[in-house]
Amino acid sequence: xxxxxxxxxxxxxxxxxxxxxxxxxxxxxxxxxxxxxxxxxxxxxxxxxxxxxxxxxxxxxxxxxxxxxxxxxxxxxxxxxxxxxxxxxxxxxxxxxxxxxxxxxxxxxxxxxxxxxxxxxxxxxxxxxxxxxxxxxxxxxxxxxxxxxxxxxxxxxxxxxxxxxxxxxxxxxxxxxxxxxxxxxxxxxxxxxxxxxxxxxxxxxxxxxxxxxxxxxxxxxxxxxxxxxxxxxxxxxxxxxxxxxxxxxxxxxxxxxxxxxxxxxxxxxxxxxxxxxxxxxxxxxxxxxxxxxxxxxxxxxxxxxxxxxxxxxxxxxxxx
Amino acid sequence: xxxxxxxxxxxxxxxxxxxxxxxxxxxxxxxxxxxxxxxxxxxxxxxxxxxxxxxxxxxxxxxxxxxxxxxxxxxxxxxxxxxxxxxxxxxxxxxxxxxxxxxxxxxxxxxxxxxxxxxxxxxxxxxxxxxxxxxxxxxxxxxxxxxxxxxxxxxxxxxxxxxxxxxxxxxxxxxxxxxxxxxxxxxxxxxxxxxxxxxxxxxxxxxxxxxxxxxxxxxxxxxxxxxxxxxxxxxxxxxxxxxxxxxxxxxxxxxxxxxxxxxxxxxxxxxxxxxxxxxxxxxxxxxxxxxxxxxxxxxxxxxxxxxxxxxxxxxxxxxxxxxx
Amino acid sequence: xxxxxxxxxxxxxxxxxxxxxxxxxxxxxxxxxxxxxxxxxxxxxxxxxxxxxxxxxxxxxxxxxxxxxxxxxxxxxxxxxxxxxxxxxxxxxxxxxxxxxxxxxxxxxxxxxxxxxxxxxxxxxxxxxxxxxxxxxxxxxxxxxxxxxxxxxxxxxxxxxxxxxxxxxxxxxxxxxxxxxxxxxxxxxxxxxxxxxxxxxxxxxxxxxxxxxxxxxxxxxxxxxxxxxxxxxxxxxxxxxxxxxxxxxxxxxxxxxxxxxxxxxxxxxxxxxxxxxxxxxxxxxxxxxxxxxxxxxxxxxxxxxxxxxxxxxxxxxxxxxxxxxxxxxxxxxxxxxxxxxxx
Numbered sequence: 001x002x003x004x005x006x007x008x009x010x011x012x013x014x015x016x017x018x019x020x021x022x023x024x025x026x027x028x029x030x031x032x033x034x035x036x037x038x039x040x041x042x043x044x045x046x047x048x049x050x051x052x053x054x055x056x057x058x059x060x061x062x063x064x065x066x067x068x069x070x071x072x073x074x075x076x077x078x079x080x081x082x083x084x085x086x087x088x089x090x091x092x093x094x095x096x097x098x099x100x101x102x103x104x105x106x107x108x109x110x111x112x113x114x115x116x117x118x119x120x121x122x123x124x125x126x127x128x129x130x131x132x133x134x135x136x137x138x139x140x141x142x143x144x145x146x147x148x149x150x151x152x153x154x155x156x157x158x159x160x161x162x163x164x165x166x167x168x169x170x171x172x173x174x175x176x177x178x179x180x181x182x183x184x185x186x187x188x189x190x191x192x193x194x195x196x197x198x199x200x201x202x203x204x205x206x207x208x209x210x211x212x213x214x215x216x217x218x219x220x221x222x223x224x225x226x227x228x229x230x231x232x233x234x235x236x237x238x239x240x241x242x243x244x245x246x247x248x249x250x251x252x253x254x255x256x257x258x259x260x261x262x263x264x265x266x267x268x269x270x271x272x273x274x275x276x277x278x279x280x281x282x283x284x285x286x287x288x289x290x291x292x293x294x295x296x297x298x299x300x301x302x303x304x305x306x307x308x309x310x311x312x313x314x315x316x317x318x319x320x
Numbered sequence: 321x322x323x324x325x326x327x328x329x330x331x332x333x334x335x336x337x338x339x340x341x342x343x344x345x346x347x348x349x350x351x352x353x354x355x356x357x358x359x360x361x362x363x364x365x366x367x368x369x370x371x372x373x374x375x376x377x378x379x380x381x382x383x384x385x386x387x388x389x390x391x392x393x394x395x396x397x398x399x400x401x402x403x404x405x406x407x408x409x410x411x412x413x414x415x416x417x418x419x420x421x422x423x424x425x426x427x428x429x430x431x432x433x434x435x436x437x438x439x440x441x442x443x444x445x446x447x448x449x450x451x452x453x454x455x456x457x458x459x460x461x462x463x464x465x466x467x468x469x470x471x472x473x474x475x476x477x478x479x480x481x482x483x484x485x486x487x488x489x490x491x492x493x494x495x496x497x498x499x500x501x502x503x504x505x506x507x508x509x510x511x512x513x514x515x516x517x518x519x520x521x522x523x524x525x526x527x528x529x530x531x532x533x534x535x536x537x538x539x540x541x542x543x544x545x546x547x548x549x550x551x552x553x554x555x556x557x558x559x560x561x562x563x564x565x566x567x568x569x570x571x572x573x574x575x576x577x578x579x580x581x582x583x584x585x586x587x588x589x590x591x592x593x594x595x596x597x598x599x600x601x602x603x604x605x606x607x608x609x610x611x612x613x614x615x616x617x618x619x620x621x622x623x624x625x626x627x628x629x630x631x632x633x634x635x636x637x638x639x640x641x642x643x644x
Numbered sequence: 645x646x647x648x649x650x651x652x653x654x655x656x657x658x659x660x661x662x663x664x665x666x667x668x669x670x671x672x673x674x675x676x677x678x679x680x681x682x683x684x685x686x687x688x689x690x691x692x693x694x695x696x697x698x699x700x701x702x703x704x705x706x707x708x709x710x711x712x713x714x715x716x717x718x719x720x721x722x723x724x725x726x727x728x729x730x731x732x733x734x735x736x737x738x739x740x741x742x743x744x745x746x747x748x749x750x751x752x753x754x755x756x757x758x759x760x761x762x763x764x765x766x767x768x769x770x771x772x773x774x775x776x777x778x779x780x781x782x783x784x785x786x787x788x789x790x791x792x793x794x795x796x797x798x799x800x801x802x803x804x805x806x807x808x809x810x811x812x813x814x815x816x817x818x819x820x821x822x823x824x825x826x827x828x829x830x831x832x833x834x835x836x837x838x839x840x841x842x843x844x845x846x847x848x849x850x851x852x853x854x855x856x857x858x859x860x861x862x863x864x865x866x867x868x869x870x871x872x873x874x875x876x877x878x879x880x881x882x883x884x885x886x887x888x889x890x891x892x893x894x895x896x897x898x899x900x901x902x903x904x905x906x907x908x909x910x911x912x913x914x915x916x917x918x919x920x921x922x923x924x925x926x927x928x929x930x931x932x933x934x935x936x937x938x939x940x941x942x943x944x945x946x947x948x949x950x951x952x953x954x955x956x957x958x959x960x961x962x963x964x965x966x967x968x969x970x971x972x973x974x975x976x977x978x979x980x981x982x983x984x985x986x987x
Contacts, residue, residue, distance in 0.1 A: 154936055295829035295832055
């Protein structure tokens with residue numbers, strides 16, 4: 001299995017190189033560095049100021065290798081991204097790496113509890129619904145899920161903020177305090193709303209997984225042995241269902257660092273999601289570029305992690 | 321011989337937009353202690369459903385509509401579910417056609433047999449494991465100790481089926497139902513499994529309900545044979561009698577179409593037409609549309625059960641030896 | 645109201661759409677399997693289909709526009725502007741500012757309205773009738789779901805079928821392309837594309853298409869791989885039938901049910917994505933998402949202004965729910981494998 005993982009990693013590296021190329025074309029070939037400079041400094045900025053700005057940000061060279069093999073943006077782009085030399089933000093000249101370091105923590109305080117609590121909510125619910133398959137509990141459950149999935153996340157956030165924050169006044173509408181005593185109060189609302197907006201889709205997915213495993217032949221064998229339905233659910237169905245469920249969870253883990261764009265911006269949490277949001281608002285291409293790159297890296301990491309996790313969960317994959 | 325399983329007028333149906341569709345339509349037979357009864361028919365005849373109905377394992381949305389299934393006098397269809405679970409696996413066991421998919425892929429095979437034992441008997445894990453090892457020896461699994469900890473995907477089809485048989489017999493049931501146990505296996509492995517079943521049956525004096533479409537298997541294993549067509553029985557007889565002197569035209573057609581019995585150079589006779597689906601069942605005999613011996617009465621009246629000889633039952637207006 | 649030349653485009657597209665729907669209806673009626681599927685679908689989801697039809701009707705009504713026929717004293721309208729059916733229904737209904745549903749006076753201040761009692765869902769901060777804005781949003785939503793899929797599905801089919809059918813190098817290239825695109829977080833790529841391409845409806849649709857086609861590409865590739873091994877396809881190849889003919893006569897028709905399922909099921913996701921984009925400020929003008937984003941702060945006013953966001957939110961929810969319901973039923977009807985395993 002080690003060889004397989006290595007191969008996947010190698011392919012992943014290839015994909016990273018491809019992603020970087022795509023990013024380069026998107027961000028540099030379509031928008032001239034000079035336009036970016038003008039956006040940052042203002043249209044009326046004198047040419048000298050623009051030249052200085054371009055030099056500071058490393059944009060003062062031609063785009064393609066055939067224009068100048070020694071100094072061109074393409075090679076620069078690759079070299080810097082691959083060495084994690086992210087440079088300065090286009091908007092406020094701050095070092096991007098520092099901002100990433102600062103933002104990762106707050107993002108994690110939001111996304112990790114969200115993932116864990118989301119799982120703890122969705123899996124038992126879907127087990128119940130799947131257990132009562134074909135009864136009105138199941139049908140009602142599916143209907144509620146489709147209903148919940150059809151509401152835009154925006155509405156969940158706005159509605160949630162209004163009802164829970166303003167009407168019921170259970171939690172503050174937004175804000176963030178790094179003090180561990182105060183933190184839960186500020187995170188409660190975004191986490192609650194995050195779970196609510198996702199539970200519909202999650203339960204539907206897990207229910208499908210449970211139902212598929214329930215209809216397998218070995219379940220019939222277990223019944224023929226005289227096992228009870230709860231036992232079948234717990235010992236046979238659940239263990240097999242863990243494989244696709246684990247895939248989903250492990251794939252999501254790397255993205256925990258990126259935070260949630262919507263939740264952080266709406267609730268004023270200073271994480272990486274907020275940072276991305278600010279980058280969009282201020283046309284900060286450098287930061288946006290970096291975040292997309294980091295996201296792609298994390299995705300590939302997630303794929304490899306999923307492959308490895310298979311080896312632990314599915315004996316068919318393990319090499320003896 | 322006394323009957324360990326008595327099935328009377330069993331009916332099982334599936335709901336559909338046009339009303340309930342019967343797949344088992346009034347089947348009655350006895351399974352005697354220590355005998356092998358083969359239930360024969362084409363796919364779609366209802367033979368598997370009959371077995372599943374007896375075990376009360378009919379998949380939803382189907383259900384057993386009426387009839388009686390008595391195991392040693394106890395009416396199974398009336399039992400509460402918790403009681404039925406004590407019957408399943410302990411007194412009545414079943415093995416299925418596809419050993420590939422019938423075992424849980426993430427649990428070791430030894431574990432799965434131990435589960436079968438511990439579900440019904442109050443024994444320790446160590447004891448159950450010891451018994452499982454003995455069972456593995458009995459069913460002919462080589463290197464049984466190592467195999468206890470194997471996962472299903474590490475075993476061949478034949479070995480998996482042996483594990484299934486071991487699992488089924490682990491609680492010494494009175495009845496073993498085998499639903500096409502060798503259909504998915506290689507020919508050579510088939511012969512081994514059949515031999516195994518024959519030996520086990522003799523040693524334990526268990527009753528086996530063998531479901532199959534293969535008359536060759538019937539010849540090897542069965543003591544008595546029941547032939548099903550379109551949800552009902554058409555002929556029941558002792559094996560030698562049925563194979564040498566079939567009374568129902570359907571059975572006659574089946575036997576004629578066995579390649580091994582055909583004369584070389586001649587075209588292989590086949591039964592023309594196809595099995596009618598439940599919504600096409602005629603009012604009279606369901607085989608009428610394909611029957612070479614059909615008379616007018618066959619289209620309108622369903623044939624009653626007749627007993628042309630000792631131990632034989634036929635459902636036909638025209639069977640040999642009797643007139644219309 | 646639309647730009648001066650755009651309305652001709654829009655009329656033509658709407659005409660094409662109607663013609664396309666009639667053709668599809670003919671095809672379905674002529675094929676037994678599809679006909680049975682359609683009547684089964686109608687049996688199961690009558691209400692949802694009618695709701696979708698309603699939205700579709702409103703969207704079409706807003707897509708047919710022409711110049712002229714405007715009364716002289718109409719407020720806020722250029723005499724030569726093309727107006728759609730919906731525009732004309734709500735001509736000259738402007739107020740000064742907020743008014744509650746069916747009110748006769750302004751919300752703040754109490755001055756009498758120009759058209760008291762005629763605003764079913766009230767008016768927004770600029771005095772525009774909310775029902776009018778909701779109706780106009782229908783067209784935008786349908787465009788986003790429809791145009792995007794119109795771009796994405798053929799794109800996905802082209803790459804997916806090629807990869808699945810020809811295999812080898814073609815497959816390697818396509819697979820690498822898919823992996824690269826799939827590695828980029830969807831929302832971020834979407835944002836990046838729109839920031840670079842601009843905010844028009846078409847560029848948003850293109851951006852959504854580029855970020856969304858990968859899923860269906862994988863699906864059609866997998867399905868093509870299976871179809872290629874079928875006996876009659878192998879026979880056709882052995883007989884020397886041209887590859888193009890095989891693809892169009894044997895492969896593509898067998899993908900039709902997947903196309904329908906994918907189209908309907910991704911529709912709602914696309915509309916919801918646009919809502920998020922609107923909130924980020926890079927969505928399409930006139931969409932419900934934009935209405936919601938613009939009306940966010942109204943909930944914290946006192947007295948509270950609820951009808952703007954309520955109407956847009958309900959309209960959005962209604963369409964998404966109906967499409968999801970229909971989509972689920974379509975998947976069950978067209979793809980029996982997902983029906984729960986009974987023997």
